[in-house]
Amino acid sequence: AQSxxxxxxHITVSEGASLELRCNYSYGATPYLFWYVQSPGQGLQLLLKxxxxxxxxxxxKGFEAEFKRSQSSFNLRKPSVHWSDAAEYFCALYxxxxxxxxxxxxxxxxx
Amino acid sequence: EAGVAQSPRYKIIEKRQSVAFWCNPISGxxxxxxxxxxxxxxxxxxxxxxxxGVVDDSQLPKDRFSAERLKGVDSxxxxxxxxxxxxxVYLCASSPxxxxxxxxxxxxxxxxxxxx
Numbered sequence: 001a002q003s004x005x006x007x008x009x010h011i012t013v014s015e016g017a018s019l020e021l022r023c024n025y026s027y028g029a030t031p032y033l034f035w036y037v038q039s040p041g042q043g044l045q046l047l048l049k050x051x052x053x054x055x056x057x058x059x060x061k062g063f064e065a066e067f068k069r070s071q072s073s074f075n076l077r078k079p080s081v082h083w084s085d086a087a088e089y090f091c092a093l094y095x096x097x098x099x100x101x102x103x104x105x106x107x108x109x110x111x
Numbered sequence: 112e113a114g115v116a117q118s119p120r121y122k123i124i125e126k127r128q129s130v131a132f133w134c135n136p137i138s139g140x141x142x143x144x145x146x147x148x149x150x151x152x153x154x155x156x157x158x159x160x161x162x163x164g165v166v167d168d169s170q171l172p173k174d175r176f177s178a179e180r181l182k183g184v185d186s187x188x189x190x191x192x193x194x195x196x197x198x199x200v201y202l203c204a205s206s207p208x209x210x211x212x213x214x215x216x217x218x219x220x221x222x223x224x225x226x227x
């Protein structure tokens with residue numbers, strides 16, 4: 001069965017510091033992978049997605065993610081975090097009508 | 112382009128009462144999803160429609176939850192009777208396509224349900 005694991009429940013970084021949010025998946029074939037962001041009281045907004053091809057994908061707001069098949073990972077990165085990036089981040093895997101989400105990582109940004 | 116619209120934004124009901132949520136997807140999107148997001152967890156798919164047909168409702172508690180998408184456009188999700196553990200945010204999402212093609216899902220702001 002497919003599943004998504006986000007090992008970090010909560011991460012705190014200083015503004016301007018780099019960020020990496022981890023995502024591991026379990027799936028037999030090449031998955032469709034997504035990162036979504038959710039601000040308080042808001043719905044989920046797509047940051048980026050990976051279907052095939054280049055394993056480094058660029059998204060909105062300066063985010064990028066790298067698909068590593070050997071590690072079953074799809075980690076989200078940003079070189080310099082802004083205070084407005086504080087939110088909940090969800091990794092998701094899609095296959096055959098089933099979109100499976102991780103439990104999320106809450107990002108706190110210190111001034 | 113208008114996004115996914117949901118109403119109401121907030122709802123508080125007593126256990127054993129019934130409640131209904133409404134969703135209007137992005138125009139032209141064939142696929143519509145309802146998710147339940149319990150505090151501290153990721154969204155869990157309840158039901159997926161392709162046009163007005165159900166594609167997947169395997170995780171929908173059918174003894175109390177029901178959903179319909181008449182005419183393949185907007186959709187309603189109903190809970191009857193509600194239990195305390197139904198307290199959650201109910202998210203509606205739509206996608207231009209579903210199936211093996213995958214596809215980006217666009218989410219509404221959700222309805223926060225509190226059952227007391």
